[in-house]
Amino acid sequence: MRWSQVFIPTTKEDPSDAESVSHKLCIKAGLIRPLSAGIFSFLPLGWRVIRKIESIIRDEMDSMGAQEFFLPALSPSDIWEESGRWEEYGDDMFRLKDRKERDMCLAPTHEEIIVDLARKYIRSYRDFPQVWYQIQTKFRDEPRPRSGLLRSREFIMKDSYSLDQDEKGLDESYKRHFETYTRIFKRCGLLTFTVGASSGMMGGSESTEFMLESEAGEDQVARCSECEYAANLDVASSKPRKLGLKDRKLEMVHTPGVRTVKEVSQFLSVDPATLMKSLLFIVGDEPVFILTRGDQEANESKMESFFKKPFRQAHGDEVKRVTGADVGFVGPVNVKGVKVFADRALEGEVGLVTGANKNDYHYVGIHPGRDFQVDEFCDFRQVKEGDACDRCGGEIRISRAIELGHIFKLGRRYSQKMEAIYLDKDGKALPIVMGSYGIGLERILVAAIEQGADKDGIVWPPPLAPFHCVIVPLNMSDSRVVETSEEIYSALDEEFDILLDDRDERAGSKFKDSDLIGVPLRVTVGERSLKKGLVELRERKSGKVSEFPVEDSAERIGEKIEKFFASSGKDST
DSSP states (O other): OBGGGSOOOOOSSOOTTOOSHHHHHHHHTTSEEEEETTEEEEOHHHHHHHHHHHHHHHHHHHHTTOEEOOOOSEEEHHHHHHHTHHHHTGGGSEEEEOTTOOEEEEOSOOHHHHHHHHHHHOOBGGGOOEEEEEEEEEEOOOSSOBTGGGBOSEEEEEEEEEEESSHHHHHHHHHHHHHHHHHHHHHTTOOOEEEEOOOGGGOOSEEEEEEEEOTTOSEEEEEESSSSOEEETTTOOOBOOOOOOOOOOOEEEEOTTOOSHHHHHHHHTOOGGGBEEEEEEEETTEEEEEEEETTOOBOHHHHHHHHOSOEEEOOHHHHHHHHSSOTTSOOSTTOOSOEEEEEGGGTTOOSEEEEOSSTTEEEEEEOBTTTBOOSEEEOOBOOOTTOBOTTTOOBEEEEEEEEEEEEEEEETHHHHHHTOEEEOTTSOEEEOEEEEEEEEHHHHHHHHHHHHOBTTBOOOOGGGOSOSEEEEESOTTOHHHHHHHHHHHHHHHTTSOEEEOOOOOOHHHHHHHHHHHTOSEEEEEOHHHHHTTEEEEEETTTOOEEEEEGGGHHHHHHHHHHHHHHTTTSOOO
């Protein structure tokens, strides 16, 4: 393609509302343009990258035997009501009414639509296994769209769904998707790692996220410095240090006006870790105590997974009614009819401090099991930097990361509710066992930019680059420069994605633009080099420069392009 004929509106200035590197470069390099908050138009350069990502994904999904569908983005409310997610999704779902006043939505995901198809056409154990996938636009009414394509209101996903007759089949489908995803991200040139994750609104028994470490990421992950343990902070666990306090008699002490962990620990001259935070929550309609150590925070994602029902922190009047005291002075001692769930870090500890259910008073010498009963010890705490790894005792490091893909074992959650039933070999009616597997295409684009960008612009992994090579004639008024450039372009263009910068611009401007958009290889054709019978080739990432004789330059450049793409394991085109 000729630069003069392609719409590539590069800019020199950083956009005022962009914070992340990828958001700035997507605008500056002419990949996208915003229409509204969280809504973007893909321009030709950006769309070429998306199409290359799509091609890699489709190739790998087809290779694993998955069948491609194209499902509607618009769907009626009734199937979402069947699954229970019409209300569960809340404000994140775009909702509308058609002209007959029927409730509709723009689908944020497609489990319900897949189940509706499966229950109509899958009847027997002989129909399994099935893997159905699509590449489709999704919608999410983000309250605060940010970071450009990373958190938008309209986005492109590859979502696939496995349908099996039992858990053994699901295990195999899950494993195959894990292996396929690993290949996809490797072919995209991304340095990913996997973490255990929360299933959240999707439900199910197990899920894994594919991550790329980046300061632009919205997720926080815990990784062990010694072993391979890694998990999203929503589900990460660690080994708490033991306090080793001495047991003592329970005693009520006067603590006038001090109620926070910091205030109480300073007033009593004790380590904040010796305090036992007693938080009253309403789970469903019932009050429960959640207990954590004073130096730790409760993780609401873990609580959501544990309780599997709506919960919230109790309001001040509710706390007063249940305990007789205000927030900051409450605890589980002598409170009747309220279940107590304590974080495992408190198991076996003694000599603790907590509220005495009397304003301006705390208990010291708390001994769980002696002074009150714990209904269950659970993992409720948020992992912190420097914690010990549960597996090997190594040090936990916490970093930010971009989630690129997420795979779930859904089990029978949706098939049971929506009655997607098949007959096994004994004629018994059973719900279909499902898995769900997603990849965000824009997230791959963003991650590639974040991973490789330098001070001059984008450095694409070669398989994702919008063009393999840009040819830059330095003087458009020099006939030999133009003719040589045209000859190289004509020889390469049928086999590779070549961009000929035929604009009548200064050399410096052309060089800056080619670096900004991140083309992996740049061929420079100039008067001086032609006098020596040479053309110059420069690698965008390393800056390495090679010179080739004009007469075989096209062949040599073609060989260089093929080497760049050999690492993808597939044909460069």
